[in-house]
Amino acid sequence: MPTLSAIDKKIVEALNRDGAYITSLAELSLPLNDQLLNAANEVSGGLPKGPAHADQFVFAAAPAEILKNPVLFAWGLQERLLDIAENYLRVPVGFRGLFFQKDFANKQQVSTRLWHRDPEDHRLLKIVVYLNDVDSAGGPFEFIPKRFMGSFRFLRYKLFRSDAEVAERVDPSNWVSCTGRAGTVIFFSAAHVLHRGKVPLDSHRRAIFFNYHTRQPIKVYSGHWDAPFLPEELHVLSQDLPSRQKACVFWWEDGAKAFQPKVRSR
Numbered sequence: 001m002p003t004l005s006a007i008d009k010k011i012v013e014a015l016n017r018d019g020a021y022i023t024s025l026a027e028l029s030l031p032l033n034d035q036l037l038n039a040a041n042e043v044s045g046g047l048p049k050g051p052a053h054a055d056q057f058v059f060a061a062a063p064a065e066i067l068k069n070p071v072l073f074a075w076g077l078q079e080r081l082l083d084i085a086e087n088y089l090r091v092p093v094g095f096r097g098l099f100f101q102k103d104f105a106n107k108q109q110v111s112t113r114l115w116h117r118d119p120e121d122h123r124l125l126k127i128v129v130y131l132n133d134v135d136s137a138g139g140p141f142e143f144i145p146k147r148f149m150g151s152f153r154f155l156r157y158k159l160f161r162s163d164a165e166v167a168e169r170v171d172p173s174n175w176v177s178c179t180g181r182a183g184t185v186i187f188f189s190a191a192h193v194l195h196r197g198k199v200p201l202d203s204h205r206r207a208i209f210f211n212y213h214t215r216q217p218i219k220v221y222s223g224h225w226d227a228p229f230l231p232e233e234l235h236v237l238s239q240d241l242p243s244r245q246k247a248c249v250f251w252w253e254d255g256a257k258a259f260q261p262k263v264r265s266r
Helices: 006-015 033-044 063-068 072-076 079-090 144-154 162-171 233-236 245-251
Strands: 020-024 058-060 093-103 123-130 141-143 176-178 185-187 195-197 205-214
Touching: 006 079, 006 162, 006 185, 006 205, 006 233, 033 072, 033 195, 033 205, 063 093, 063 233, 072 233, 079 093, 079 205, 079 245, 093 245, 141 185, 144 162, 195 245, 233 245
Parallel strands: none
Antiparallel strands: 020 185, 058 093, 093 205, 123 185, 123 205, 141 176, 141 195
16 A cells, blocks of 8 residues: 555544544645636636526536646546545545536435435545535535444445434434535545535535545446546546556556446436
8 A cells, every 4th residue: 555644644544433534625735736726716607606497406517617627637636645545445546537516505405415325336435625615504514423334234225314314323413514614625435424415505515526436346337327527538637647647547448348437418
């Protein structure tokens, strides 16, 4: 495994112990932080101010916007982040890319606003970066610490769970709500802890989700896990990256056909 600094070891230890770690861009002090924020501001300017219809609860930036701002993609492939991911997953990682999205404050508790674990792989790491201040009414990311997950072992095949179902097994006082200023960063073990985006009530939430898994995942790009980028778009996004980063982007090239990304409909 790559050698980690003391702070990065702390992140991995927290992921193993609790399932999540909360920090900030300022504390991480990564080389591409300023470029990330500049690009995020540019993309945010093109996002809709509100939902297009009553049932729309989220809007994801189009791949074309990421292609115009490739530093968003490159941020998730920085050496330190890959070192952390590999120390947590214990194998070379595949980088699935990112989702840049705006969650609307329309009070709908649906989909990923319900408690769930992500089923792409047995081991997953995801990183959330808040792009605006998020308080308790702004749709914070929430999770159930790992020490309580034994309470749900008999419900493992149910993807989404309501507040009432979770409260039956874990008192709400033990739910962790990750509020924070713009620039808050959350590392979380998406396959091992129940988590959700709390329903935004007073303000929309803008955030970027970076996704890492093993190079032989158990569920690959089917249904709602379709790939965010076409292979040719990945070549554009990674053309100036070093070989280690390219191997993380094209993790599926040496695998079976089932591993090759099938892009979501556009």
